[in-house]
Amino acid sequence: MIESAIQDEALQVKLSHTVSMYMQGMCIIRLHRALKDEEIELFQDFMDDFFHAWIGIFSINGIWSYTAYSLHVVMAPAISTASCKAPSN
Numbered sequence: 001m002i003e004s005a006i007q008d009e010a011l012q013v014k015l016s017h018t019v020s021m022y023m024q025g026m027c028i029i030r031l032h033r034a035l036k037d038e039e040i041e042l043f044q045d046f047m048d049d050f051f052h053a054w055i056g057i058f059s060i061n062g063i064w065s066y067t068a069y070s071l072h073v074v075m076a077p078a079i080s081t082a083s084c085k086a087p088s089n
Helices: 009-029 037-062 065-084
Strands: none
Touching: 009 037
16 A cells, blocks of 8 residues: 555655554554563564654654544553553662
């Protein structure tokens, strides 16, 4: 879909990579079971990488109400999980 909608090949590559990170994170969430700590961290890494790449491509123009809501739904659990874990020594 990206290839047919976007003419700029460099942007196609960036978007394909960005969407891939999001999809990999969603595959972890769709396991529908209690996730191991490593899986939670991997999910968080995918979502962090996705968010940074998305902003890198679209800047502030890439955030609108639906995107902000979607990112909040995806990022909030990751942020709350990270902030609730006890620090490791």
